[in-house]
Amino acid sequence: MSELEQVWARLREVPDPEIPVISLVDLGIIRDVEKRGGETWVVVSPTYSGCPATTVIENDIRKHLSKHGLEVQIERRIAPPWTTDWITDEGRAALKAYGIAPPSTAKGPAECPHCGGHDLERVSQFGSTPCKALWRCNDCKEPFDYFKCI
Amino acid sequence: MSALFEFLLRMGDNTLVLGHRVSEWCGHAPILEEDIALANTALDLIGQTQMWLGLAAEVEGKGRTADDLAYRRDVIDFRNCLLTELPNRDFGHTLMRQFLFDAWHKLMLTRLCDSSDERVAAIAMKALKEVSYHLERSADTVIGLGDGTEESHAKMQSALNRLWPYVGEMFEADSVDDLNAQEGVTVNPSELRADYDRIVYDVMSDATLTIPDSRFAHRGGRDGSRHTEHLGHMLAVMQFLPRAYPDARW
Numbered sequence A: 001m002s003e004l005e006q007v008w009a010r011l012r013e014v015p016d017p018e019i020p021v022i023s024l025v026d027l028g029i030i031r032d033v034e035k036r037g038g039e040t041w042v043v044v045s046p047t048y049s050g051c052p053a054t055t056v057i058e059n060d061i062r063k064h065l066s067k068h069g070l071e072v073q074i075e076r077r078i079a080p081p082w083t084t085d086w087i088t089d090e091g092r093a094a095l096k097a098y099g100i101a102p103p104s105t106a107k108g109p110a111e112c113p114h115c116g117g118h119d120l121e122r123v124s125q126f127g128s129t130p131c132k133a134l135w136r137c138n139d140c141k142e143p144f145d146y147f148k149c150i
Numbered sequence B: 001m002s003a004l005f006e007f008l009l010r011m012g013d014n015t016l017v018l019g020h021r022v023s024e025w026c027g028h029a030p031i032l033e034e035d036i037a038l039a040n041t042a043l044d045l046i047g048q049t050q051m052w053l054g055l056a057a058e059v060e061g062k063g064r065t066a067d068d069l070a071y072r073r074d075v076i077d078f079r080n081c082l083l084t085e086l087p088n089r090d091f092g093h094t095l096m097r098q099f100l101f102d103a104w105h106k107l108m109l110t111r112l113c114d115s116s117d118e119r120v121a122a123i124a125m126k127a128l129k130e131v132s133y134h135l136e137r138s139a140d141t142v143i144g145l146g147d148g149t150e151e152s153h154a155k156m157q158s159a160l161n162r163l164w165p166y167v168g169e170m171f172e173a174d175s176v177d178d179l180n181a182q183e184g185v186t187v188n189p190s191e192l193r194a195d196y197d198r199i200v201y202d203v204m205s206d207a208t209l210t211i212p213d214s215r216f217a218h219r220g221g222r223d224g225s226r227h228t229e230h231l232g233h234m235l236a237v238m239q240f241l242p243r244a245y246p247d248a249r250w
């Protein structure tokens, strides 16, 4: 495995600090891993500009990689802006299994992550983190987080 | 002071001052969901501030940081429009102020996505996604409260009457705007007014609220010449910690 492949493999082991069932790679915020001169650079795109997890994420990356003997520099890149389209299929499945409805192309979640019901209503445009909204399922009566589509 | 620096301060100070104002609701909103929504809105605005003021500091090239600009300038150096510094008053008033700002903010950011300065365009593209969401929410809430109970309607009408004289300043242009517009960095804000009026008219119609006739505009925020007395009090709270403990680190 080349060094860049090793970095990618290790990055797949770093969980999102706020939604630990999804890795940074599956969240789609790792845009690039590349060599620049003698240095290895990881390019990270923040989800929301004010997301307090951004700095934590960068520290987590450095810590985890250096534990495995990999030293990296991190570039924070805002353009093109992160979009939920970059969340992988594995990431979507992990979110759903965790009880968070994955981002959908429509105006809201496709189905209730608990029972698969379709009679859904929005409780609040914002949830426990900037990336989520609060919804409710009228079939199973359970509330759930929806990963906002941006 | 370069025109670009001045423009970046205007963008960053708007989001900083409004972001701080909105954050004052944290723990005080009428219901938990609204508390969370307001805190998240504030967080987006503060995040955008870091980008605008970060770029402002870089463009200035004097070794200052976004934090230096946020915490070590006094009232006369702030370039936010007056609307953003007005006190929260009640919840309806806060959301009316938010709507009046969001509608302008979204139009401005949309145009800035085509800025000739790619750093400006990058920030605008990032912020636009968040601000579109803010506008959706503030417009919904203004309609819900305006077309709500007799009491909520009266409060929203009085908020609109009180805030309307602060709208005009967002569309004023001076030599800074002219210079930046010539360079293609930004647009002349007056170009946004017609679209803005349409958006506001539609929302206020749905909200059963009456837009005041007067076009009188308080001014003096975006060039720093005459802020309201409220900004100094806000800065005293916002800047207390970094001024009391200069260079303190986490």
Ligand SMILES: [Zn+2]
Pocket: A112, A113, A114, A115, A116, A117, A137, A138, A139, A140, A141, A142
């Ligand atoms: Zn359900």
